[in-house]
Amino acid sequence: MRTAAIQIIKDEHSAISSVLYALRYLVRQMREAAMAPNFPLLRAILDYIVSYPNRWHHPKEDDYLFLAVKRRTKEANALIAALEKEHQVGYPLIENLKQLLLDFQNDRPGAREDFFNLVDRYTELEWQHMRREEDDLFPIAERVLTADDWKEIYAAFRENDNPLFGIKPKEEAERLYRRILTLAPAPIGYASMP
Ligand SMILES: [Fe+2]
Ligand SMILES: [Fe+2]
Numbered sequence: 118m119r120t121a122a123i124q125i126i127k128d129e130h131s132a133i134s135s136v137l138y139a140l141r142y143l144v145r146q147m148r149e150a151a152m153a154p155n156f157p158l159l160r161a162i163l164d165y166i167v168s169y170p171n172r173w174h175h176p177k178e179d180d181y182l183f184l185a186v187k188r189r190t191k192e193a194n195a196l197i198a199a200l201e202k203e204h205q206v207g208y209p210l211i212e213n214l215k216q217l218l219l220d221f222q223n224d225r226p227g228a229r230e231d232f233f234n235l236v237d238r239y240t241e242l243e244w245q246h247m248r249r250e251e252d253d254l255f256p257i258a259e260r261v262l263t264a265d266d267w268k269e270i271y272a273a274f275r276e277n278d279n280p281l282f283g284i285k286p287k288e289e290a291e292r293l294y295r296r297i298l299t300l301a302p303a304p305i306g307y308a309s310m311p
Contacts, residue, residue: 122271158300169290
């Protein structure tokens with residue numbers, strides 16, 4: 118169960134990373150290659166981040182993985198506090214990005230550069246955050262958590278897909294993900310995304 122639980126979280130990180138990669142790629146192309154902005158695609162990417170990582174992935178980590186580790190050891194307390202803070206810092210940044218995208222679309226002076234700069238900041242923050250979880254927290258979790266802890270974490274992450282709850286967030290995420298792929302230009306389309 119431990120391997121399966123870690124695999125789900127790592128798979129979610131891969132999906133989130135590839136969407137962030139697409140976002141940064143688009144910004145680079147607009148900034149350096151004068152590519153015309155694809156507003157529906159940019160909006161779909163921001164919607165994906167709100168509806169999946171922000172609504173499901175990060176909260177499940179807070180409520181299950183982090184909590185379980187805190188129950189078993191104090192050694193990761195400072196690290197977990199920093200990771201929890203990064204979740205909180207990340208949520209409003211997406212709202213800021215959505216607003217800046219609207220401003221950019223409405224030609225507000227400076228909004229285009231503000232959007233690009235915040236995308237750089239946001240993607241760096243999220244990549245570093247996920248790396249820190251995998252490199253620093255997972256090894257501690259693997260060492261201190263029991264089989265029952267892992268069972269609970271696995272169930273919590275699997276529950277994201279449970280139709281008994283009347284919600285299927287992964288289905289919604291999948292739909293948005295496909296929309297991103299459909300709208301994306303070839304270099305970040307089907308060829309390079311998992
Ligand atoms: Fe996280
Ligand atoms: Fe994570």
